[in-house]
Amino acid sequence: MYTRVLSKPDGRALRLYSRRPIPETIVSPPSTPQGAPANSHMRWHPLRREWVAYAQHRQDRTFLPPPDHNPLAPSDDPKRPSELPVGDYDVAVFDNLFPTFSENATAHPPEIVDTRPGKGACEVVVFTQDPSQSLGRLPLSHIELILEVWGDRYDDLGRRPDVQYVMPFENRGVEVGVTLHHPHGQIYAYPFVPPVPATELAAQLEYQRQHRCGLLEHLFAEEIKDGRRTLYVSDEAIAVVPVCARYAYEVWIAPRRAASSFADVTPAERAEIARALKTVLLKFDRLWDKPFPYVMVVHQAPTDGSAHPEAHLHIEFYPPYRMRDRLKYIAGSELGAGAFTADTLPEAKAAELRAVEVSLE
Amino acid sequence: MYTRVLSKPDGRALRLYSRRPIPETIVSPPSTPQGAPANSHMRWHPLRREWVAYAQHRQDRTFLPPPDHNPLAPSDDPKRPSELPVGDYDVAVFDNLFPTFSENATAHPPEIVDTRPGKGACEVVVFTQDPSQSLGRLPLSHIELILEVWGDRYDDLGRRPDVQYVMPFENRGVEVGVTLHHPHGQIYAYPFVPPVPATELAAQLEYQRQHRCGLLEHLFAEEIKDGRRTLYVSDEAIAVVPVCARYAYEVWIAPRRAASSFADVTPAERAEIARALKTVLLKFDRLWDKPFPYVMVVHQAPTDGSAHPEAHLHIEFYPPYRMRDRLKYIAGSELGAGAFTADTLPEAKAAELRAVEVSLE
Numbered sequence: 151m152y153t154r155v156l157s158k159p160d161g162r163a164l165r166l167y168s169r170r171p172i173p174e175t176i177v178s179p180p181s182t183p184q185g186a187p188a189n190s191h192m193r194w195h196p197l198r199r200e201w202v203a204y205a206q207h208r209q210d211r212t213f214l215p216p217p218d219h220n221p222l223a224p225s226d227d228p229k230r231p232s233e234l235p236v237g238d239y240d241v242a243v244f245d246n247l248f249p250t251f252s253e254n255a256t257a258h259p260p261e262i263v264d265t266r267p268g269k270g271a272c273e274v275v276v277f278t279q280d281p282s283q284s285l286g287r288l289p290l291s292h293i294e295l296i297l298e299v300w301g302d303r304y305d306d307l308g309r310r311p312d313v314q315y316v317m318p319f320e321n322r323g324v325e326v327g328v329t330l331h332h333p334h335g336q337i338y339a340y341p342f343v344p345p346v347p348a349t350e351l352a353a354q355l356e357y358q359r360q361h362r363c364g365l366l367e368h369l370f371a372e373e374i375k376d377g378r379r380t381l382y383v384s385d386e387a388i389a390v391v392p393v394c395a396r397y398a399y400e401v402w403i404a405p406r407r408a409a410s411s412f413a414d415v416t417p418a419e420r421a422e423i424a425r426a427l428k429t430v431l432l433k434f435d436r437l438w439d440k441p442f443p444y445v446m447v448v449h450q451a452p453t454d455g456s457a458h459p460e461a462h463l464h465i466e467f468y469p470p471y472r473m474r475d476r477l478k479y480i481a482g483s484e485l486g487a488g489a490f491t492a493d494t495l496p497e498a499k500a501a502e503l504r505a506v507e508v509s510l511e
Numbered sequence: 512m513y514t515r516v517l518s519k520p521d522g523r524a525l526r527l528y529s530r531r532p533i534p535e536t537i538v539s540p541p542s543t544p545q546g547a548p549a550n551s552h553m554r555w556h557p558l559r560r561e562w563v564a565y566a567q568h569r570q571d572r573t574f575l576p577p578p579d580h581n582p583l584a585p586s587d588d589p590k591r592p593s594e595l596p597v598g599d600y601d602v603a604v605f606d607n608l609f610p611t612f613s614e615n616a617t618a619h620p621p622e623i624v625d626t627r628p629g630k631g632a633c634e635v636v637v638f639t640q641d642p643s644q645s646l647g648r649l650p651l652s653h654i655e656l657i658l659e660v661w662g663d664r665y666d667d668l669g670r671r672p673d674v675q676y677v678m679p680f681e682n683r684g685v686e687v688g689v690t691l692h693h694p695h696g697q698i699y700a701y702p703f704v705p706p707v708p709a710t711e712l713a714a715q716l717e718y719q720r721q722h723r724c725g726l727l728e729h730l731f732a733e734e735i736k737d738g739r740r741t742l743y744v745s746d747e748a749i750a751v752v753p754v755c756a757r758y759a760y761e762v763w764i765a766p767r768r769a770a771s772s773f774a775d776v777t778p779a780e781r782a783e784i785a786r787a788l789k790t791v792l793l794k795f796d797r798l799w800d801k802p803f804p805y806v807m808v809v810h811q812a813p814t815d816g817s818a819h820p821e822a823h824l825h826i827e828f829y830p831p832y833r834m835r836d837r838l839k840y841i842a843g844s845e846l847g848a849g850a851f852t853a854d855t856l857p858e859a860k861a862a863e864l865r866a867v868e869v870s871l872e
Contacts, residue, residue, distance in 0.1 A: 468846050492565050
């Protein structure tokens with residue numbers, strides 16, 4: 151992997167990644183869209199015991215711009231300003247113009263609950279220069295590069311004292327609120343370990359203490375033995391509709407070994423995770439022969455300074471459809487109780503996805 | 512409150528409630544729509560440590576029927592089957608034809624995680640016979656009756672050994688997946704204490720032990736002192752956009768005293784909660800002069816056989832809009848991390864709602 155770090159005129163970082171050496175001639179675009187000054191703060195929710203982030207400057211962020219004004223398509227034409235320069239590279243990462251968390255966030259006046267500056271980082275990961283592509287249709291070597299980029303960002307952001315948790319994710323499709331259709335994901339670097347990974351890590355820690363074995367290592371072994379819900383299995387990686395799927399087409403992808411992050415995987419594991427990922431993404435799009443919307447999140451070890459031998463890297467997909475053209479709404483029971491109710495069995499949805507044939511080459 | 516309990520031809524219960532004596536002549540409708548046999552089960556999600564309910568028979572439930580086939584509009588015409596009989600009553604409650612939880616659920620074959628029958632109950636609460644009404648436009652005495660019905664159902668369902676938590680809620684608007692527009696809510700009676708109330712109760716218990724005072728009692732006193740976010744305040748009840756709102760127009764309504772459920776409120780508290788509720792609902796609908804969608808949930812003490820002096824009854828509203836015509840999507844950070852990011856400040860949204868004038872009479 152080749153890397154170059156540039157600085158945007160407004161001071162934001164721009165990182166280029168490539169499978170080939172990156173030409174020295176590439177410079178940051180001359181002008182970028184103007185964002186409102188980013189200064190978020192967090193408030194403590196005493197009843198749910200979690201932090202809520204307030205980022206007022208995000209209210210007027212870019213919303214589905216016309217195709218001729220795509221800020222993620224490389225441009226050197228001052229009349230078509232872009233976040234990305236023209237040139238030979240594969241993947242670009244830059245500081246979000248509308249960040250929820252940023253290194254420079256300052257203190258907010260006192261409220262009746264605890265407040266803290268919204269420190270941390272929000273980055274945009276542009277998967278490819280080609281607006282017509284998608285993560286799943288990229289070549290395997292390109293997907294591997296993206297996983298390596300996630301590892302680089304985990305290392306780099308995780309080293310910052312204000313960052314305790316690094317989460318890459320992709321929102322895909324208008325159904326989950328996507329405002330730019332150019333293939334891209336995001337990375338949130340939180341100044342705390344958020345509730346969902348905290349719960350998962352506590353479960354993994356307890357399991358490991360009781361069983362001298364990883365919770366996910368055990369679960370994946372059981373899924374492979376059961377065999378009805380696996381979508382991809384190799385010595386290094388697995389893709390599965392988990393037995394306890396909350397979303398109809400929920401899928402988990404992980405290394406078989408309890409690697410803690412994308413900075414901790416071997417090249418062989420990375421290659422196999424890329425194959426599992428491409429398999430799932432192609433099956434999703436083939437299922438109804440249209441782009442399949444989803445929220446994809448990456449769970450890794452916290453970067454809070456403690457050791458986390460319990461953390462097992464995994465990707466979770468939460469697709470919003472429960473059947474063709476019928477959304478699963480997250481409503482009363484899910485939002486108010488935290489209790490998911492599924493209309494379909496994981497075995498049945500896995501069977502549908504298993505039946506979709508795809509070719510990785 | 513007057514009550515009559517009827518039985519539907521298929522064995523489901525139908526309860527009528529009224530401010531006036533209910534005529535003896537009312538009988539259950541002769542025919543009802545046919546549902547698939549209800550038999551849900553739950554699976555343990557070992558990573559999130561929560562139960563997930565699987566109710567396959569719900570996949571084909573009624574979906575936005577035409578107005579001339581409204582199963583919640585009273586009918587005695589066999590050609591227009593309805594769940595409700597014609598006659599003089601105000602509110603009706605019946606067993607959901609497509610329940611996620613039911614008393615008769617049986618064991619599911621073993622899976623690689625723990626399973627349990629989906630015991631419990633799912634009820635539909637029809638707020639009024641008039642399809643063109645809404646909860647907020649009903650007279651105060653009618654809203655009080657609905658709160659009393661919630662108390663009756665809490666008592667009755669909570670007494671069942673298979674029910675540990677009773678949660679009334681309303682999903683309003685197609686934005687949150689509503690399939691029938693007749694004014695109605697639901698009650699889920701869970702065979703476990705779900706994660707969200709469990710977290711809230713743990714926070715309340717810890718606070719009470721440390722401070723010899725209720726968490727919400729303290730927070731509401733602080734909100735009243737602050738004064739920027741309250742929408743309704745009296746000696747008995749409060750409505751407020753909480754300082755830590757996760758949704759732009761999030762509102763909490765509660766008795767000032769830590770009553771544990773709607774079965775535990777005094778008539779004066781019930782009357783004041785009804786006034787607070789009507790105030791908020793009218794402000795919501797007036798804000799943009801159109802029906803304001805929301806998820807509304809009621810949090811009460813568990814019915815798990817233990818004492819819960821920490822439980823403070825409250826209603827939470829989660830409206831999906833963050834500004835006019837712009838939805839807040841629950842996506843990567845919220846679903847994958849459990850970390851809410853708000854684009855607006857609670858003070859600003861409260862100011863908007865405070866400025867909306869409404870009349871309760």
